[in-house]
Amino acid sequence: MVISMKLGATREQVEHVCKRIEDFGYKVHSIRGEERVVIAAVGSGDVTHCVESLQAAPGVESAVRISAPYKLVSKQYQAEKSRIRVDSATIGGDDFVVIAGPCSVESEKQILTTAHAVAKAGAKMLRGGAFKPRTSPYDFQGLELEGLKLLRRAREETGLSIITEIMSDKDVELVAEYADMLQVGARNMQNFALLKSLGKAGRPVMLKRGLSATIKELLMSAEYVVAHGNPHVVLCERGIRTFETATRNTFDIGAVPVLNELTHLPVILDPAHATGKSALIPPLARASVAVGADGMMVEVHPCPEEAFSDGAQSLTIEQFNTMMEDILPYIKLWKDVRAAAALARA
Amino acid sequence: MVISMKLGATREQVEHVCKRIEDFGYKVHSIRGEERVVIAAVGSGDVTHCVESLQAAPGVESAVRISAPYKLVSKQYQAEKSRIRVDSATIGGDDFVVIAGPCSVESEKQILTTAHAVAKAGAKMLRGGAFKPRTSPYDFQGLELEGLKLLRRAREETGLSIITEIMSDKDVELVAEYADMLQVGARNMQNFALLKSLGKAGRPVMLKRGLSATIKELLMSAEYVVAHGNPHVVLCERGIRTFETATRNTFDIGAVPVLNELTHLPVILDPAHATGKSALIPPLARASVAVGADGMMVEVHPCPEEAFSDGAQSLTIEQFNTMMEDILPYIKLWKDVRAAAALARA
């Protein structure tokens, strides 16, 4: 921790702060600058509590922790990227994994048609919502159990691994029975009750970044899942909320190299939710491969116009096929970059 | 709905859109402008679905709904402000309601000392967290049931109504047994499973605005609770996330008159969470009364430095007493404004 005292802080205030730091079990280094006193605290203890306490102490301008607040998800804990096995697919390994499927599971025909098509085009996982988080209580809320059963059916027919959203800690067991991977939506990224229960889910988790979550907060939410017993977490950047309205959100592609410096967890990108417009997906798909993400998630619907939700950002099957062809040479380059990096490490 | 076709949209595309609109049960008004075709759809039906469908139709530039997506919480549904009874207190009535108490319930002594002090100074409700949403899994997570019992004890001793946070739909029954009002935290504002369960809670609900939630989304979340059976909802603006870092969040005081134009639900302000600094609370408390909010929430701790959480934004009991004296003349003016408005309506 580094604590800056206010200009004009009294000797008593400085001494009080030093005493508090020692009470928390840290060693004090006090430095008298030209303008103010700065105190460094060295050691180990309950950092968060100590920092918060000092922020409330008289005469303190700021108290800042230096060490990262996450541990298990950090690069320091594990230098090499985690390979997350999701049934037949592996995220974080030697393949750029494409996850595709409709926003919502709507009918047997819709999900099976889509599943067969995306499998043929090269997707490794099928997405589809059975429990849908909708802004309005009057909108389609998903087929629930019926939707889960249809996803299982699609899995049996195509061999695709299944990912679907989980919205409440109450439903963990149910959803884990049907899906290969559980998705936490952006609006639940800090639903801590849910995160804790996913620690015991026995299934890998895809954690989507909240609309206004910092990268540090995303990592802290992942830390919740891991600290509660489940190390199989994949992160997903899906656009953040900014002032710009030309796209639904702003696609923060820079999060990929930032996360790659901080964590061993794989990172995938979701340009569809980030922008809300299907026409923007193909160029952003190319960029997603080039930037070095571990995979990508896109929405595909046999007839986007008839989708119960998110039609505007869904690709048709034909558009998806074209996109997959488009990114093929980029995926080849991606494999070269990975291989070169592996070689450099060896 | 107003649908703008792209420049150069074909006649077939326009006809297709008109057909779709009619299929959804609306009447079509098509207008050929200098540059492009604009179509208005009139009638009633499943607006959201229709709008989403049209956004995905070929040749469509944009499809926008004109009517508000919320109904039960709107001023059109009920012109007069709702009075929300919370045991002995009423929010939305003739009093500016001050809710005070510590961030977390930490011990019997801490909560009882605080409760007696804030009651004496004029607070009508006691806040205190038993289940704490913390960014880090390693931070204090609340006393849980033990905390709820301490709150009940404080209620018995002081007569203050109790508000405390609820973090999972699993806990609704338990928390409702101990608290007079259930608080949904900012990070759970779009935890739809929780919102639905609160429709059946039998207790009034305080819904805090999410860090990056628009005012429209806040109202939609309130609509969830009301549509699921519970009309007793109070809204709380507690700061939004912006680029500014001088305060923890940005206190969006303008949300009060905006909400007063749109909804009959009462609105309270939380300047402590909005800014994160106790020194900023007194002037913002004065502004909160002056702008016409229905009440205000502040954090008070006998010794902020020793708080388990949020010490930096907590007032001491002495500071709280001073603040309450400071805002007294503003509350008098507040009552004059209310009385004048009531007279004008009569």
Next chain:
Amino acid sequence: MVISMKLGATREQVEHVCKRIEDFGYKVHSIRGEERVVIAAVGSGDVTHCVESLQAAPGVESAVRISAPYKLVSKQYQAEKSRIRVDSATIGGDDFVVIAGPCSVESEKQILTTAHAVAKAGAKMLRGGAFKPRTSPYDFQGLELEGLKLLRRAREETGLSIITEIMSDKDVELVAEYADMLQVGARNMQNFALLKSLGKAGRPVMLKRGLSATIKELLMSAEYVVAHGNPHVVLCERGIRTFETATRNTFDIGAVPVLNELTHLPVILDPAHATGKSALIPPLARASVAVGADGMMVEVHPCPEEAFSDGAQSLTIEQFNTMMEDILPYIKLWKDVRAAAALARA
């Protein structure tokens, strides 16, 4: 400065950083923590350059300055609030100063009617744009010299002090000849060529906060004007750009107490530009007085519907009169607060 080395930084890297710090004339305090080395640099020198240099040095995680980057505008430089004389008005003194007038000067009749009306209602200064910054090159760009002459005419007739916007360093002399105070618009807050030239303008300056400017950047821009010779600067918060679209911008009222802690410069509020809607101004005007701003700026037009610009946020003369009556009791309280604070200092 506090420099945190990366985990695993080598001894050579630490030594190199220490050497660099000493080269810049600072003394080094190196602290070896559990995880990493932290270095504090004490003394005085070219902080910015030193910090930027260290940020680029190998092995450095972060380099942060502790001291504020502004000097002349800081509370440390001058504890007491500056009183800025603007001809007959004084901002930062014993009066809450209301500045009113149309967005643009449009005609002799328009500006004179408005000027007489706002003077009668209690405004001390007249605003009106002669050079208009417009997003579109096709929109009304202002009457320019003709507008300045009309403002002078209004000044002669009413005794109001005149404030008008300046858009280029080329125009400083011209505008300073006609106006009592020069306004820098939000979009020019970091037009450094303009700021430098205002150091020599011989007129007080109203510096509006940029749409996405931090409070620190606002103070740095004020420092430009002061450092170039002109200490007569007033700051104006006029809304910042956020994700919320219910208002044009978000009114950051918390900036007032934050600025009052950091600077001796007066601060005024502009709720009209902050929200873009005239109906929201009266409650926010009350809040602006209550929070302790030094004054307030509003747009008034004899017929907002016929305004050449910003009609939607302009009050009619009648609405302005009502608002002025409304805030009268709040201004009385404001004077009590100021008097009490003066007494406390004495």
Next chain:
Amino acid sequence: MVISMKLGATREQVEHVCKRIEDFGYKVHSIRGEERVVIAAVGSGDVTHCVESLQAAPGVESAVRISAPYKLVSKQYQAEKSRIRVDSATIGGDDFVVIAGPCSVESEKQILTTAHAVAKAGAKMLRGGAFKPRTSPYDFQGLELEGLKLLRRAREETGLSIITEIMSDKDVELVAEYADMLQVGARNMQNFALLKSLGKAGRPVMLKRGLSATIKELLMSAEYVVAHGNPHVVLCERGIRTFETATRNTFDIGAVPVLNELTHLPVILDPAHATGKSALIPPLARASVAVGADGMMVEVHPCPEEAFSDGAQSLTIEQFNTMMEDILPYIKLWKDVRAAAALARA
């Protein structure tokens, strides 16, 4: 324009609005919906003024223009991408143009070393600031004329085209004498006096997007330059200001396909300013090529640690060489994509 009347707007208010629309020369289409009256105005006239006027009219909920506010820069005005000739380089043509060089021109040795190195590695243009916009008045403000002369020297020695920043309309003639392309910095994107003067500069202009400028505002600023006589404009996305602090700004790569749909002007990317960290540049450079930008700007310095400004985001010459090799295969794919698109158009 589409005008939505408030719920409960009176017949007089609707009639008044219709009358106003006709006064502005438009034809009225009035549509009575279930809830409210919506009015469409068709024709041509002074849209902005009419919209603003209606927003201020009684009974109006909202008034929105449908047509884009920019004309000359739009795809409708010119379908094919503009090729901007900058001396020996062409932006918007068959080459992905890399612009490289130091943040500031600091010395003859520094600029010449850099220029030779980047030319050798494949850059086509040299950047370097002679007039520097700095947040603090105490920081290095650039070598000014001396810097311009050194840039000319570098141009003579290497054949690279020169781009440098212009900060005031006063300096246009001077800078245009030395530079091949004039750069408008992010903080001056809405310095309308400067934009107007660049219409007459006789040099192509690089317009950087403001920190909180929407894409529409960026296009409007470009429209200023074009409408004042200079069609040779290139747009540059360089990061927008958001809540995220892990990077200095957020790199809005989605702006590229959005702009490609709206305008014929070329778009380049600047990942260095967007993120502020040199380590993030290589992956983002790959993404910048893959997304289909017309070029890219990076900062290169012989010794970033000794840079007078922006060292932390500058590549060393060696890092730049590696990056250029890295992106080579992506540039090949880029050319394939361009060629395929050209073929598709033909």
